[in-house]
Structure formats: C-alpha cells, structure tokens
Amino acid sequence: xxxxxxxFLSLFVSVVSFASTLEAGSKLEFExxxxxxxxxxEFKKFDVQALFNDDIEKMQFxxxxxxxxxxxxxxxxxxxxxxxxxxxxxxxxxAKYQSSKITQNSDGTxxxxxxxxxxxxxxxxxxxxxxxxxxxxRFVADFEFxxxxxxxxxxxxxxNVVKNEVKITSHLILKK
Amino acid sequence: MQIKNTEQVYGLxxxxxxxxxxxxxxxxxxxxxxxxxxxxxxxxxxxYGLHKSFGALMLALVIFRIVWRSINKQPAAxxxxxxxxxxxxxxxxxxxxxxxxxxxxxxxxxxxxxxFPVSVFGLFTLPNLVEKSREMAETYGSLxxxxxxxxxxxxxxxxxxxxxxxxxxxxxxxxxxxxK
Numbered sequence: 001x002x003x004x005x006x007x008f009l010s011l012f013v014s015v016v017s018f019a020s021t022l023e024a025g026s027k028l029e030f031e032x033x034x035x036x037x038x039x040x041x042e043f044k045k046f047d048v049q050a051l052f053n054d055d056i057e058k059m060q061f062x063x064x065x066x067x068x069x070x071x072x073x074x075x076x077x078x079x080x081x082x083x084x085x086x087x088x089x090x091x092x093x094x095a096k097y098q099s100s101k102i103t104q105n106s107d108g109t110x111x112x113x114x115x116x117x118x119x120x121x122x123x124x125x126x127x128x129x130x131x132x133x134x135x136x137x138r139f140v141a142d143f144e145f146x147x148x149x150x151x152x153x154x155x156x157x158x159x160n161v162v163k164n165e166v167k168i169t170s171h172l173i174l175k176k
Numbered sequence: 177m178q179i180k181n182t183e184q185v186y187g188l189x190x191x192x193x194x195x196x197x198x199x200x201x202x203x204x205x206x207x208x209x210x211x212x213x214x215x216x217x218x219x220x221x222x223x224y225g226l227h228k229s230f231g232a233l234m235l236a237l238v239i240f241r242i243v244w245r246s247i248n249k250q251p252a253a254x255x256x257x258x259x260x261x262x263x264x265x266x267x268x269x270x271x272x273x274x275x276x277x278x279x280x281x282x283x284x285x286x287x288x289x290x291x292f293p294v295s296v297f298g299l300f301t302l303p304n305l306v307e308k309s310r311e312m313a314e315t316y317g318s319l320x321x322x323x324x325x326x327x328x329x330x331x332x333x334x335x336x337x338x339x340x341x342x343x344x345x346x347x348x349x350x351x352x353x354x355x356k
Contacts, residue, residue: 035225036295073291073308080216158218161225 022048023138023173028065032149033163041072041081050139050174056131057104061114063097063170086155092119112143118152127168143170181248185352190248193241194353197276200234205328228287229297235280242273254347268333275327281305282320289313 029042045066053059067089072078082089099114109130116125127145134140145168149155155162178187186194207227214220253262287294288304289312295301306312341349 034221034292035228036298037293037301039292041291073289073310073313075310076216077290077292083216085216156218161218161221 021175022046023175025171026173027169027171028063029169031167031169033165034161039072039074039077041070041078043067043069044071045069048172048174050172052139052176056110057102059099059102061097061099061112065095065097066093067095068093088119095119097125116147116152118147119154121152123147123151137176139172139174139176141170141172141174143172144168181251183249183252185251187248189244190241191353193237193244197234197237197241200230200237201276201327201331204230204234205324205331208324225295225298228283228294231280231283232294232296232302234276235284238273238276238280242277251352254341254345254349257345257347265337268330268337271326271330272334275323275330279320279323279327282316282323286313286316286320289316 026048027042028046029040031038031040033039043065046069047064049062051060067087068082070078070081070087070089072081081087084091096117097114099112101113103111105111105128109128111126111128113124113126115122125145125147127143129141129143131139131141147166147168148164149162149166150157150159150164178185179189180187181190204227207223211220211223211227214223253265257265284294284302285305288306289309291308293301293304306316338350338353341347342351
C-alpha cells in the first residue's frame, strides 16, 4: 500500500513537473516610447505554464498576467496605465497569452506565434526567444514581443507622444 | 555694438543670453506650475516634453554663460553704490546662477529617477543622471519645486533691484543690459 502511494505520488509529481513552476528572478517587462525616450515598467505578478519537450518546437507556453500588479517607478504613470483609458485593470484584471507555433531560426533563436488576450481583445502576436538550459535543469529563456497597443484599444489614439509599438520582454526561469 | 563686455556695458553676447534666459526661465516657471495640474492627456505629455527640452536648453545656456562670464570683464558697480547694496547684488546674482544651474539638474535627476529619460526636442536623449527610484524622484521633485519658488522670488528681487537703479538711483545699471 505504501509503495502504491509513493508510486502514485511520484506519478503526480512527474505530472506537476511536466508543467513548469516559475522561479524567482523571472521578469515580465514592457517598454514604450514617450516623447522620443524609452520608458519601462513591469508586471510583478504573472504565471507561466510551460509544456516541456526535448524538441523545443513542440513546447507550449501559457502565461497569465495580473494587470493590477503593473509597476512603474513613476507612481502617477502606474496609476494612469491601470486606468480605463489604458489597460483598465479594474475591468480586465488579467491578460492571457497562449503560444501556438514555435520554429527554430537559422541563428539558433526561436520564433513564436501565439495569441494575446488583453483588455478583452484577442489578437495574434509574434515574437522570438532564446533558451539556455543550465546545470540545475532550469530552463532559462528570454522572450521579446512587439505589440501595437492600439490593436488592444490601449491608450491614446495619438501616437506622437506615446508610440503605438510597445516592446514586451520576459526573462523566464522555469523548473522542469 | 560690442560682442564682448567692457568696463561700462554688457556686450552683445551677454545681453542675448541674459534676455534669452529671462524669457526662458519665466516661461519654464509658468509652464511648470501650469502643467502639474493638467489632466492626464497627450497634451500634458507634450507640455512636459517641451518643459524638459527647454530646461535642457537653459542648462546649456547657463554653462555657456558661466564660461563667457569668466572670460569677460564685468561692468563695474556704479559709483557711490552703498556697500550693502553691492553685497546684496553679489549675493543675489550668486543665488541666481546657483538656481539657474541647479534647477535643470534637479529636473533632469527627477526625470531619471522617475524612469522618464529627457529627450531634447526629440533630437537626442540625455543619459540618466541617477538610478530609477520612486523615493529619490520625490526628493528631487520637492527640491525642484522649492527651487522654482526660490527662483521666482530671486527674479522678482532682481527686477525690483533693476527698477531701483533706474528710477530711484537714476544710474545706468538697467540701461547697460538693454540699449546702452
């Protein structure tokens, strides 16, 4: 019986480890251009589920972002970015990303296609990432996506002051 | 008109910088107080962007001005000026220079600490003076605001002093910065 419980647990554990746990040190950041200069912020709370495969092209990533965890050094900007005109955190507290297709490029980087649900709007989004697997079998990946904020009805129509293009970067440390 | 200063009068360059900065500083002070209370909008960001750009321009001008002043004669104080007035003039001008130099630096530091780098008229972006920090941004912001009040006070005294020279002492101190 004990043996059965242990083997059952190990099965359970192996399933859990199949989807990853996000490790400390992971980051999800954004960078926009206002008045010609880059400004950045980050989401303090987000979760990533990765479906691991030795063939990285067969991997899948699902990310859930807590929009209310948005942090910017300039507190007024943090408040404004969460307001209805921008991300509308009170109405749309979470954003969700789901990858659909990963292909390796000739330079060793990966291209990733997927969909992003943000402010109630789902749009396809493409990006790229690099991966290293370190000794402690941590899967360390750096993602970069470019999104057009107006595709998601985020912020002012005027794109002179704050550009439409927003760069999303994510440094993920995942435990296999 | 002389390019450089003489013992009697300010040269063209000194006059030009004086008046450019006079209008620049009064404009920046006015816009600075106005823009704080603007509702969040593209216009507010534009105004902030212009305030920073003109502030950077003032910093460049004041650095040039200090260099120019150091390689130029300063017109002598008018004859018979009471010692206390001469001292007040020196202290007032010292404070003006200190504020003209410190104000853009504090604004620049505040922007850097806020994580909002200063783009100068969209032509280039200034490097960040300090690391991002919410607490330090507030400190620099308070000092920038305090400096603005002090600068306004010193400008008012400066104008009153010029009028005192012109209308009460009836000397040429005001004229030598205008048309003499």
